[in-house]
Amino acid sequence: MNLREARQIAARLHESTIVAYHGSDVPIRRFDRDKTAMGIFWFSENRGAVERGDRANVTKWLITARLDVGKKIAGWDEYDKLGLYELEQQFDSVRLDDDWIIFDPSRIRVLKTERIK
Numbered sequence: 001m002n003l004r005e006a007r008q009i010a011a012r013l014h015e016s017t018i019v020a021y022h023g024s025d026v027p028i029r030r031f032d033r034d035k036t037a038m039g040i041f042w043f044s045e046n047r048g049a050v051e052r053g054d055r056a057n058v059t060k061w062l063i064t065a066r067l068d069v070g071k072k073i074a075g076w077d078e079y080d081k082l083g084l085y086e087l088e089q090q091f092d093s094v095r096l097d098d099d100w101i102i103f104d105p106s107r108i109r110v111l112k113t114e115r116i117k
Contacts, residue, residue, distance in 0.1 A: 017068050019111070020100055021050040023059030027113045031065075031105040040084060041108060043067060046098040051116055055099070062116045067100060068107040069093040 020043035022028070033039045043065065044055045053059040070092020078087060079094055087094055087101070094101035102108055 016070060017066055018045065018100075020045050020065060020067050021047045022063040022065060023050045023053065023056035024061045024063060025059070027061045027115075028063050029110055029113065031108045031110070033105055038084065039103075040088075041102040041105065043100045043102060044098050045100070049098070060115060062114050063110060064112040064114075066109045066111055067093070067102055068109075069095070069100060069102070070107070 022043050031041055044050050049055050050059060051062055072091045074087055074091040074094040076096060079096060088103040
């Protein structure tokens with residue numbers, strides 16, 4: 001990684017909103033905690049991985065969303081040590097490489113839903 005790339009990554013880490021992708025077997029216009037298996041929402045900044053189905057078992061729809069990831073962001077260290085309840089109580093979101101866990105659906109703004117398969 002060169003200095004320019006490092007600065008771009010550092011700048012992105014200080015932003016509180018990002019664009020990320022979610023794969024689903026149904027189109028989604030609004031995220032609802034009651035419709036998730038664990039009450040959390042997984043997103044990836046890697047659109048290609050979501051389109052290929054690398055991030056979900058069934059991906060027929062690609063949802064593009066703007067995420068408010070907040071200021072308190074957990075990483076791998078916290079994810080490995082804490083349970084989801086503790087993570088949600090202490091952090092706004094979790095970043096695991098290109099992937100994100102969002103706890104609060106009000107932090108998700110759907111920008112586009114498109115069929116991919």
